[in-house]
Amino acid sequence: MRERITYVQKLGDSLEPSAVTVDSGGISGPEVHAVREDRLTIALHELPPELQTLFTGAPDLYIRWVSTAAYEVVSPLLARLPPGFHLFFRPREGSNAVSEGLCSTLADIFGNISCSTPADSFTNLDSGRFQYFQELDSISHFIQYARSQLCRQANGPCSARIEALSTASSLDISYDTIQNVLRVTALWPYQRQQLRVASHPQLRTEVGILSTDKPKTLEAHEVGISGLLTVLGQDSKPSPTMFSFASRHRDAESSFSAQFLAPTGLHPTLQLRLTSNKPHPLSEDNDEDTAACHPYAYLTLPRAIFADKYQLSDPLFLASKNLTGLRYITQPVDLEAPEYAMTQWGSTVLVQLSPPNPTALSSRQSKGENEENRKEEWTAELPLHLRYLAPARGGYAVFSVPYPAVFWACEPTQEGVAAFPPNPFEKAHLGYDALFGEGTVFWHVEPRPPVEGVGSGSLLVNEVRVPVLDVEKARWVNAGTAAAVAAGFAWVLWKLVRVYLSYGYKGGVEEEGDRAREKKRQ
Amino acid sequence: MTKPAEPVGMPSPSATPTSTSLLGSFFSRPTPVYLSAAFLRLIFLLYGLWQDANSPVKYTDIDYLVFTDASRFVARGQSPYERETYRYTPILAWLLLPTAQTTGNRLIDAVLFSSGKVIFAAADLVAGWLLERVLTRSMNGASARKYAAIWLLNPMVATISTRGSSEGLLGVLVMALLSAVVARRITLAGLLLGFSVHFKIYPFIYAPAIVWWMDADRIKTTAPGSKPSEEPSLFKKLLAFVTPARLQLAITSLAAFLVLNLSMYTIYGFPFLQHTYLHHVTRIDHRHNFSPYNTQLYLASAATAAAAAAAAADSSQPPFSSAISLPPSPSLGIESIAFLPQLALSFVLIPLALAKRDLPSAMLAQTFAFVTFNKVCTSQYFLWYMVLLPLYLPRSSFLRDKRLGVAALALWIVAQGAWLQQGYELEFLGRSAFLPGLWLASLGFFLVNCWILGIVISDVGRGPKAVV
Numbered sequence: 001m002r003e004r005i006t007y008v009q010k011l012g013d014s015l016e017p018s019a020v021t022v023d024s025g026g027i028s029g030p031e032v033h034a035v036r037e038d039r040l041t042i043a044l045h046e047l048p049p050e051l052q053t054l055f056t057g058a059p060d061l062y063i064r065w066v067s068t069a070a071y072e073v074v075s076p077l078l079a080r081l082p083p084g085f086h087l088f089f090r091p092r093e094g095s096n097a098v099s100e101g102l103c104s105t106l107a108d109i110f111g112n113i114s115c116s117t118p119a120d121s122f123t124n125l126d127s128g129r130f131q132y133f134q135e136l137d138s139i140s141h142f143i144q145y146a147r148s149q150l151c152r153q154a155n156g157p158c159s160a161r162i163e164a165l166s167t168a169s170s171l172d173i174s175y176d177t178i179q180n181v182l183r184v185t186a187l188w189p190y191q192r193q194q195l196r197v198a199s200h201p202q203l204r205t206e207v208g209i210l211s212t213d214k215p216k217t218l219e220a221h222e223v224g225i226s227g228l229l230t231v232l233g234q235d236s237k238p239s240p241t242m243f244s245f246a247s248r249h250r251d252a253e254s255s256f257s258a259q260f261l262a263p264t265g266l267h268p269t270l271q272l273r274l275t276s277n278k279p280h281p282l283s284e285d286n287d288e289d290t291a292a293c294h295p296y297a298y299l300t301l302p303r304a305i306f307a308d309k310y311q312l313s314d315p316l317f318l319a320s321k322n323l324t325g326l327r328y329i330t331q332p333v334d335l336e337a338p339e340y341a342m343t344q345w346g347s348t349v350l351v352q353l354s355p356p357n358p359t360a361l362s363s364r365q366s367k368g369e370n371e372e373n374r375k376e377e378w379t380a381e382l383p384l385h386l387r388y389l390a391p392a393r394g395g396y397a398v399f400s401v402p403y404p405a406v407f408w409a410c411e412p413t414q415e416g417v418a419a420f421p422p423n424p425f426e427k428a429h430l431g432y433d434a435l436f437g438e439g440t441v442f443w444h445v446e447p448r449p450p451v452e453g454v455g456s457g458s459l460l461v462n463e464v465r466v467p468v469l470d471v472e473k474a475r476w477v478n479a480g481t482a483a484a485v486a487a488g489f490a491w492v493l494w495k496l497v498r499v500y501l502s503y504g505y506k507g508g509v510e511e512e513g514d515r516a517r518e519k520k521r522q
Numbered sequence: 523m524t525k526p527a528e529p530v531g532m533p534s535p536s537a538t539p540t541s542t543s544l545l546g547s548f549f550s551r552p553t554p555v556y557l558s559a560a561f562l563r564l565i566f567l568l569y570g571l572w573q574d575a576n577s578p579v580k581y582t583d584i585d586y587l588v589f590t591d592a593s594r595f596v597a598r599g600q601s602p603y604e605r606e607t608y609r610y611t612p613i614l615a616w617l618l619l620p621t622a623q624t625t626g627n628r629l630i631d632a633v634l635f636s637s638g639k640v641i642f643a644a645a646d647l648v649a650g651w652l653l654e655r656v657l658t659r660s661m662n663g664a665s666a667r668k669y670a671a672i673w674l675l676n677p678m679v680a681t682i683s684t685r686g687s688s689e690g691l692l693g694v695l696v697m698a699l700l701s702a703v704v705a706r707r708i709t710l711a712g713l714l715l716g717f718s719v720h721f722k723i724y725p726f727i728y729a730p731a732i733v734w735w736m737d738a739d740r741i742k743t744t745a746p747g748s749k750p751s752e753e754p755s756l757f758k759k760l761l762a763f764v765t766p767a768r769l770q771l772a773i774t775s776l777a778a779f780l781v782l783n784l785s786m787y788t789i790y791g792f793p794f795l796q797h798t799y800l801h802h803v804t805r806i807d808h809r810h811n812f813s814p815y816n817t818q819l820y821l822a823s824a825a826t827a828a829a830a831a832a833a834a835a836d837s838s839q840p841p842f843s844s845a846i847s848l849p850p851s852p853s854l855g856i857e858s859i860a861f862l863p864q865l866a867l868s869f870v871l872i873p874l875a876l877a878k879r880d881l882p883s884a885m886l887a888q889t890f891a892f893v894t895f896n897k898v899c900t901s902q903y904f905l906w907y908m909v910l911l912p913l914y915l916p917r918s919s920f921l922r923d924k925r926l927g928v929a930a931l932a933l934w935i936v937a938q939g940a941w942l943q944q945g946y947e948l949e950f951l952g953r954s955a956f957l958p959g960l961w962l963a964s965l966g967f968f969l970v971n972c973w974i975l976g977i978v979i980s981d982v983g984r985g986p987k988a989v990v
Binding site for chain 1: 574575576577578580584587588591606607806808809814815817818820821823824827828860863866867871872874875876878879891894895948949950951952953954955956957958961965968969971972973975976977979980982983984
């Protein structure tokens with residue numbers, strides 16, 4: 001078991017080695033404004049038995065949890081996903097037992113996981129992989145689980161460390177099949193925090209106090225990092241370091257918000273408001289590079305709401321919503337079933353957005369106005385559809401839709417571009433990365449909910465109020481429907497009986513006789 | 523893909539014969555009538571092309587995109603059922619195969635893509651011509667054309683077919699069936715009946731009406747000497763019921779139906795059965811529509827799902843406990859017997875009481891009853907009876923008593939308008955209008971329809987016998 005703790009500050013913020021104290025108790029320093037990432041690496045044999053079974057039966061398993069609270073991150077710790085609980089999974093062939101038990105194992109660890117079996121609840125990705133997503137507001141159950149597995153005392157420093165996960169923005173659990181180790185990575189948002197890490201006798205702890213850097217030799221496709229590295233219990237002072245690497249995830253240095261247009265009705269439209277129509281901060285320098293860059297939104301939609309791929313295929317319609325087209329959608333998505341008749345978790349949508357008026361933009365760019373003016377806010381609208389939800393008290397049901405992940409993807413223009421070399425902060429298996437070719441760079445746009453007065457929390461979810469049948473008013477539905485149908489039926493039947501009694505059922509060939517009978521009656 | 527129900531206008535009674543000289547000369551020859559009908563559809567078709575090309579809101583019906591997608595699959599040698607929500611016979615996709623062709627020339631491609639709509643619009647015209655033919659059996663050509671114009675020159679009918687809805691095809695099939703029957707062309711009638719039922723199931727209700735109508739007096743058998751002089755026994759009556767003509771109709775229609783279904787099953791396998799027929803058995807019909815059962819079905823489907831979920835949760839316990847605590851089985855709701863009043867009226871009672879008196883009007887009453895009492899009802903279904911309306915109107919008390927006619931039309935429109943208003947509040951404003959608004963509106967519309975149906979039935983019973 002070993003641990004890596006990384007603080008990453010923004011460009012220009014850095015610490016002198018003298019500001020940091022290293023001693024037998026650990027490392028400490030001043031308050032810094034930084035992102036903190038903790039990574040615990042656990043060997044297979046150190047895992048509890050249920051997890052050993054799980055990861056040997058399904059080595060290709062990635063669990064990602066993202067908080068609904070809006071948070072800021074710093075390059076290169078950028079990769080974004082919609083808030084909630086994500087799982088990507090490929091069962092080893094012939095290991096049905098793992099699939100069968102997966103959901104209950106997940107529920108043991110994470111608490112309120114509402115899948116039943118992968119066959120019922122998961123969606124298919126390519127090449128035998130499955131995806132699962134659900135809303136999960138907190139990982140308190142996971143914290144309890146981790147504490148019971150890792151800590152000897154209920155109130156010791158170990159418990160306090162794990163308790164701190166309650167303020168984390170994201171949690172990643174992935175199994176490395178080459179080294180047979182499990183990596184658990186937690187990330188805390190960019191904020192002011194005290195620099196302090198205690199050492200543990202049984203644990204090798206490496207601490208990095210880094211900041212993004214832009215050395216002169218840095219190439220456009222690279223991210224630069226500099227700072228101090230310390231191995232606790234081994235180093236007596238931090239050693240300065242500086243390195244650069246090609247990163248798949250970059251910072252677009254712009255933001256977006258997502259909101260449903262009112263009224264939502266049964267066909268809500270999700271409006272994405274982006275602050276910039278430029279892929280990334282470097283884009284004005286090299287237009288050829290940005291030609292292959294397009295904005296995308298990656299959505300994980302709970303089953304109560306879905307996109308209709310057929311509706312999103314007409315070019316005129318798409319253009320009117322500032323969309324280019326669907327790049328991916330879960331197959332199949334039932335277009336008719338009510339929510340309560342479905343077991344699949346929902347669906348994934350990757351849609352390419354279309355920033356308005358690129359020609360006007362480029363001509364303005366050439367005039368070299370200042371950067372603030374060049375960034376132009378624009379919106380794209382994604383039409384969605386609600387399923388019928390189960391009847392409820394009051395006539396409305398509320399559920400929340402997570403913010404999408406929004407990014408500009410710059411795909412390599414030539415064939416055969418090499419994959420990114422591994423880097424210490426690499427993140428893959430995010431659901432959307434596999435939908436692009438090797439060598440694609442993702443420029444992440446930060447989700448930033450609109451500020452709406454005091455008290456409205458900045459959550460990365462939008463609530464939808466769905467009109468449903470009000471069970472409190474449903475008492476008379478059975479009787480009333482039956483009565484109306486009976487009355488209508490009786491009326492029509494009565495008319496038929498009267499026809500039969502007055503004229504019989506005989507047809508036109510006996511017309512003469514009928515006429516005579518009618519005359520008699522008059 | 524909920525389809526917002528469109529308002530539907532019944533053809534106004536004032537559009538029917540009130541002879542002024544100008545109108546008289548318009549209807550005196552067929553050419554002006556059919557030319558105007560064709561021109562009306564051409565205008566709508568061209569307008570639709572313009573709107574589709576220039577507006578994100580499309581003129582073309584979503585169903586047409588389903589058909590043409592399915593045709594594209596067929597053109598690539600695949601099954602039309604690869605297209606989700608394609609719930610029709612493969613013949614429809616075959617019929618629209620030209621729409622799957624592309625040449626690269628935009629103009630030609632637009633024409634090819636619209637070819638299905640042209641077929642539907644042409645079907646309208648043929649249905650109108652068949653209407654005229656049936657009507658001329660009891661009136662002169664000009665009057666017949668005036669009544670047929672209720673269908674031919676009806677903007678609603680023209681809109682539906684040029685938007686690409688296939689319901690117009692049903693109109694021509696049903697009219698062809700009726701013309702074949704009244705012309706005593708039994709084999710043709712049988713084939714058309716089998717084909718219609720294969721195409722859209724509901725025309726099966728016409729089978730008992732036609733069989734009841736085609737008695738030995740109407741269709742003379744080859745053995746006229748066998749008429750018994752004394753009162754026949756029940757057995758003899760039953761035997762007499764089985765006339766050669768009836769047998770011929772039964773065999774040909776069944777053969778057509780079976781041959782078509784077996785061939786489709788051979789080609790496309792289970793998906794054909796699943797999507798064309800079984801879907802109608804398993805569908806939940808929880809979405810709001812005009813049917814009086816709608817709210818009840820929504821409630822019941824959610825209760826069934828909840829019970830199933832409870833049962834599933836139970837079965838994850840040891841099997842022992844699930845055997846003891848069975849989930850409360852949903853009570854026998856009226857939705858499970860909803861087909862009884864519907865079929866009693868449209869399949870049995872109306873044919874028995876009315877078919878021998880006036881077959882076309884009886885078929886109108888049957889269709890009206892079938893649609894009114896159906897578990898699902900959308901405005902497209904109204905077209906099913908609209909095609910038969912011109913055959914009944916000449917004898918209807920709605921035309922004889924103008925006040926009654928206007929009242930019926932007004933009630934029909936107001937009741938539907940009330941439902942549409944509630945539906946709009948639900949679908950577009952997101953207001954929980956299910957109860958009581960939408961529910962009461964659908965019951966109100968249902969009762970208005972029943973009232974109209976009652977009058978239609980009385981009219982058919984009372985009125986002069988039709989010549990057919």
